[in-house]
Amino acid sequence: MLRYVITRLLSAAAMAVLATLVVFLIANTVPGDPVLAQLGDMAASNPQTVAEWRAKWGLDLPLWQRYGIFLQGVVHGDLGISIASQRPVLDDIVQYAPATVELATIAFILALGLGIPLGIAAAVWRDSWVDATARAVSLIGVSSPTFWLAFVMLAVFYGGLQIAPGPGRLDPIAFPPDSVTGLFLVDSLLAGDWETFRDAAAHLVLPSIVLAAATIGLITRTTRAAMLETMQQDYVRVSRAKGLRERFIIFRHILPNALIPVVTLGGLAYANLLAGAVMTETVFSWPGLGRYTFRSAAALDFPAIMGITLVVSISYLLVNLLVDLSYALLDPRVRR
Amino acid sequence: MSGASITIPAAPSRRRRMWRRYGLAGIGAGIVLAWLLVALLAPWIAPYNPDFVDVANRLQPPSATHWLGTDALGRDCFSRLLWGARISLLAGFTVVLLGALFGTFVGMVAAYARGWVDEALMRLTDLVLCFPPIILALAIAAALGIGTRNTIIAMLVVWWPKFARLARALALVQRGQEYVEAAVVLGLKPARILGRHIVPNAIGPLVVLVTLDVGNAIITFAGLSFLGLGVVPPTPEWGAMVAEGRELVEQWWVATFPGLAILSIVLGFNFLGDGVRDWLDPKARSR
Numbered sequence: 162m163l164r165y166v167i168t169r170l171l172s173a174a175a176m177a178v179l180a181t182l183v184v185f186l187i188a189n190t191v192p193g194d195p196v197l198a199q200l201g202d203m204a205a206s207n208p209q210t211v212a213e214w215r216a217k218w219g220l221d222l223p224l225w226q227r228y229g230i231f232l233q234g235v236v237h238g239d240l241g242i243s244i245a246s247q248r249p250v251l252d253d254i255v256q257y258a259p260a261t262v263e264l265a266t267i268a269f270i271l272a273l274g275l276g277i278p279l280g281i282a283a284a285v286w287r288d289s290w291v292d293a294t295a296r297a298v299s300l301i302g303v304s305s306p307t308f309w310l311a312f313v314m315l316a317v318f319y320g321g322l323q324i325a326p327g328p329g330r331l332d333p334i335a336f337p338p339d340s341v342t343g344l345f346l347v348d349s350l351l352a353g354d355w356e357t358f359r360d361a362a363a364h365l366v367l368p369s370i371v372l373a374a375a376t377i378g379l380i381t382r383t384t385r386a387a388m389l390e391t392m393q394q395d396y397v398r399v400s401r402a403k404g405l406r407e408r409f410i411i412f413r414h415i416l417p418n419a420l421i422p423v424v425t426l427g428g429l430a431y432a433n434l435l436a437g438a439v440m441t442e443t444v445f446s447w448p449g450l451g452r453y454t455f456r457s458a459a460a461l462d463f464p465a466i467m468g469i470t471l472v473v474s475i476s477y478l479l480v481n482l483l484v485d486l487s488y489a490l491l492d493p494r495v496r497r
Numbered sequence: 498m499s500g501a502s503i504t505i506p507a508a509p510s511r512r513r514r515m516w517r518r519y520g521l522a523g524i525g526a527g528i529v530l531a532w533l534l535v536a537l538l539a540p541w542i543a544p545y546n547p548d549f550v551d552v553a554n555r556l557q558p559p560s561a562t563h564w565l566g567t568d569a570l571g572r573d574c575f576s577r578l579l580w581g582a583r584i585s586l587l588a589g590f591t592v593v594l595l596g597a598l599f600g601t602f603v604g605m606v607a608a609y610a611r612g613w614v615d616e617a618l619m620r621l622t623d624l625v626l627c628f629p630p631i632i633l634a635l636a637i638a639a640a641l642g643i644g645t646r647n648t649i650i651a652m653l654v655v656w657w658p659k660f661a662r663l664a665r666a667l668a669l670v671q672r673g674q675e676y677v678e679a680a681v682v683l684g685l686k687p688a689r690i691l692g693r694h695i696v697p698n699a700i701g702p703l704v705v706l707v708t709l710d711v712g713n714a715i716i717t718f719a720g721l722s723f724l725g726l727g728v729v730p731p732t733p734e735w736g737a738m739v740a741e742g743r744e745l746v747e748q749w750w751v752a753t754f755p756g757l758a759i760l761s762i763v764l765g766f767n768f769l770g771d772g773v774r775d776w777l778d779p780k781a782r783s784r
Contacts, residue, residue: 179624187640296521300771304763306716308723309739309756316753320746432629439631440720444743454632458639459725470636474628481627 165489173482178232180474185231188467189224240471241464245457250468253453259343260330261442261449265434267369272376272434273427277420279377280384284419285411287389295385299378307437311371311444318367326363328446368445372437376430383426387419394418421491428484432477522772528765536582545573547580547733556748566750568741570731574750577733578758584734585762588645589715592652597707599653600660605699607661608668609691619665622658630655631720638726648727652717663706667699674698705773712766719759735759 222230234240240250276299283295318325330345331337338348338357345361391397392415400410438451446452450469457465535542544564551571559566565574607618625633637651671677672695680690719736721727728734735755742751 176624176627180627183624183628184636187636296771300521300764300767301760304712304716304760304767306719306723306736306739306756306759306763308720308736308743309752309759312739312743312752313756316746316749435629437631439635440723443724454635455724458635461639463640466636466639470628470632473632477629478627 240468243465245462263344268372272373276380280381283385284388299381302374302378308440391419432480521768525768543576545576547577580733581735588718589711592714596656600657601664604661604664608665625658709770712763
């Protein structure tokens with residue numbers, strides 16, 4: 162077990178270092194010359210100015226040395242300065258992260274809460290109308306373009322029926338709760354401010370449904386497949402032969418074993434929600450990392466894009482690591 | 498726990514079972530074929546020039562003259578929708594086919610070579626897979642600059658690893674077979690064994706899965722376009738069309754129909770894929 166954990170930790174660390182290399186290479190093999198973009202035509206025509214500028218930003222150094230400097234910065238939490246906001250990229254990320262974490266977490270709970278029961282029902286009543294419905298629902302969820310679904314939900318429930326609040330995390334006139342965690346639901350509860358809590362919760366409904374849509378399908382299908390797989394095991398037949406109640410067999414014997422692959426997928430799905438937030442947040446004007454990513458990409462703000470890519474990929478790696486480790490806890494066979 | 502037990506309904510008749518299992522796949526195939534036809538025939542069936550600007554008739558609701566209304570520049574939404582099928586399908590198929598070609602090559606070589614080559618190639622795929630696809634594609638697309646070709650290149654970079662893994666797994670199965678051992682004993686060159694023996698035997702499921710992945714590629718391409726990194730305006734593309742109508746809640750038709758087009762084509766591929774996966778999976782078939 163210990164050996165497995167150590168190998169897994171080492172490989173994750175190696176991957177993280179390689180990820181920084183990939184990000185560095187993308188940023189530094191941009192076809193356009195940064196000199197021209199930053200200095201303008203006039204200054205760029207003077208070779209001396211260009212040489213000084215290149216020296217100032219270390220662009221005259223060989224690529225591997227620049228990578229060394231970049232890596233040093235990353236280790237110290239320095240991801241560069243955002244061109245658009247003129248602030249350290251890390252500060253921006255820290256500021257926008259809580260909104261995304263809050264949204265993704267609610268969407269994740271929603272996806273699990275709907276996806277797992279739907280998957281169980283589809284497997285238990287295999288080939289029945291329940292199965293067909295679950296299949297259709299999950300396929301539609303997976304096939305809907307997130308950015309479009311977000312638009313439709315806003316147009317129908319906010320613009321048309323006017324039963325949902327508009328974009329953003331709170332009413333435009335409301336004040337955000339005192340920041341402790343940055344998660345409005347938690348912060349407003351801590352402050353005992355029920356009105357803000359209700360407001361924040363209401364604003365979460367539409368975006369979290371939109372964000373969860375694709376994941377619900379994924380979880381339903383995985384749960385269904387895993388349930389069907391487990392149902393064919395000998396020990397299930399034995400339980401039936403012993404005359405155990407069907408309900409008992411399903412929930413106590415099949416489900417716990419069938420949930421193992423769902424755990425793996427669940428971890429990945431959560432990481433994917435963080436990434437999928439790009440579309441949802443853009444449409445819902447949600448002040449999170451997703452919208453920040455979109456804005457940075459639209460403004461070709463490279464330090465910001467690279468910072469985000471690095472931070473998200475490293476959290477992706479961490480989630481994967483946690484999933485693998487919890488997998489080892491759940492399934493003794495992996496530990497070998 | 499007491500009381501109600503879960504009842505299992507009697508097995509439906511064979512015909513109904515077939516319909517339930519493969520009916521959706523048939524519908525999916527129909528949708529995909531229909532869109533392929535639209536893409537092919539767009540220049541002849543589109544009622545207007547998709548790029549024709551007619552500001553006097555901007556933002557007209559759907560009517561007999563403009564079936565799906567007009568956009569903010571007075572362009573006919575229906576014509577743009579039909580033309581949009583071309584770029585979406587083209588991008589989807591290009592990304593998936595080229596990605597699969599490269600991925601299969603990498604995976605097969607890794608499986609056949611084993612040892613450090615296998616290790617190196619698989620770590621490379623792991624490396625790409627440790628980035629969330631949309632974010633990495635976004636970063637690369639931004640670095641390369643806006644444009645259909647660059648977006649396709651960016652997507653290719655994130656697309657091939659899954660095929661590499663799949664191809665490697667399929668090739669490993671074949672590698673253990675006796676006929677490959679026989680070929681090795683006969684002294685055939687590795688390239689020949691791979692190309693003439695392993696690939697033809699492993700290619701079946703691969704080709705099918707590749708085609709079905711087109712839906713995913715289409716939705717991702719539309720997403721990047723929506724974010725402004727895909728096509729260069731005024732190219733009619735569904736993701737970009739949704740983006741153009743994003744703020745127009747009153748003029749709902751501008752964003753709604755291109756979104757429905759994406760939904761239907763992706764749903765078509767996914768319906769099809771679901772049926773084919775069932776059919777490929779011997780366990781599901783025998784039951």
